[in-house]
Amino acid sequence: MHKNMPFLLVLCIVAALLTGCINEDMSLTLTSEPEIKDSDGDGIQDTYDKCPYVYGPIHNDGCPMATTAAPPTTSPATNAPTTTVPPTSLAPPTSPPSTTAPPQPSLKIEPTDWAMEGYDLMRSGVTSSEGVSVFASLWAVQRSDTFTSSPIIAYGNVYVGTGDGDIVCYDKTTGNELWSYGTRDIVLSTPAAYEGTIIAGSYDGYVYCLDAMSGDLLWLHRVGSDIRGPVLAFNDKVFVTSFDQHIYCISSDNGNLRWAFQADDLLIGGASYDDGVVYFGDGSGTVYALGSMNGNLIWKNQIQGAGSIYSTPCVTDDSIYIGTTNYDVYRIDRQDGSVVWEKETRNAVRSSPVFYNGYVYxxxxxxxxxxxxxxxxxxxxxxxxxxxxSGTPTIANSNVYFMTLEGEVYCLDAASGAQHWIYESQIGDTGYSNSAISISGPYAYFSAHALLYCIG
Incomplete structure (x- = not known):
């Protein structure tokens, strides 16, 4: 060792003490303004709504860190059980002190709410609400950007993600905006309402848990890449799929990682659940069944010639239904993952199937x-x-609702296919929509490019 090394080490520690503080574990906490980065290398200072990318866990304005996080190291998808990876979650801001109140215990999901994509954990798409038998427009709100997720309805409000990275809350009766929380990128993933919170994923690679009534940040968790599939939340757990080929199971109360599983390819669709098992598909056409408690692989099946799976599985008592980009819909046995039948279409199936009364829609x-x-x-x-x-259909009161890419909303008789009504939303020549029709009571909610509608 160089004879001056101890002296230089002392100088480094003193300098650190002058600019920040040394924690007990010898990690450095910054107290001065953090260094602004160009983390994506585009030659432009990284900002999003005046929120700089910074070193450190969370800047005091609530912005998450921008240092690139590598995907967690997990056992390959061909091995079971998977190994549990260490937690990578980030704590909520502590400076200035958080004034966020815990979710109100009186808040609960009602049977007529549409609290997640597909209505329930099995993504059946079937609600007990009466739905909209005769079309009438009640309200619409417009943004300067676009609505990019399907809306959910819970706690008397509508929650939806936008193209400029906002998670927005509207009063479901009036359409008045109640709050908005900004992430750093597109919110394509449909949020989930759970235990008085709204949980959403973003293209910025973070899972956000917000107070449903105030929009305050409760916790956030970083994954390895962008999140596109809908969020799934139940039994104190949150499940998200990511473009980094991982599915993550996160604690709903604090954002700590419980386990992560690496698939064979990127994950675009979301996960479904029933009876202790989580189901999802990947970009290689492989369908997976994992134990929800530990992420252990139960079975997987790479469907030959299936292409990629963009849709979220629909789960029934004995089967899984899923669409693929290679023009097919598949029925898969829940016990072993074998293909029961294959239905050929004339183009890609990115829509998620739903099940009702012996039929798949x-x-x-x-x-x-x-x-x-x-x-x-x-x-x-x-x-x-x-x-x-490409939007996911919805079943209510023996009718099926769905939207086309150009913003036409259809209401058909589920048994016969007879058309009850069609509505052409004001989407414009360059607009498009992949929104599901979210139904709550006698009302239906959907996004169409820059507009959010309530009809009933």
């Missing part, structure tokens, strides 16, 4: 909407639309 990019008999995969009826159908 799904849209395709061939501009057809399909009603499929679950026994043999044959078509019960088809509805030709004016543009591709």
């Amino acid at each position: 799904v849209g395709a990019e061939d501009s057809f909407f399909y009603c499929i008999d679950v026994e043999d995969g044959s078509s019960e009826w088809l509805k030709m639309c004016n543009s591709p159908v």
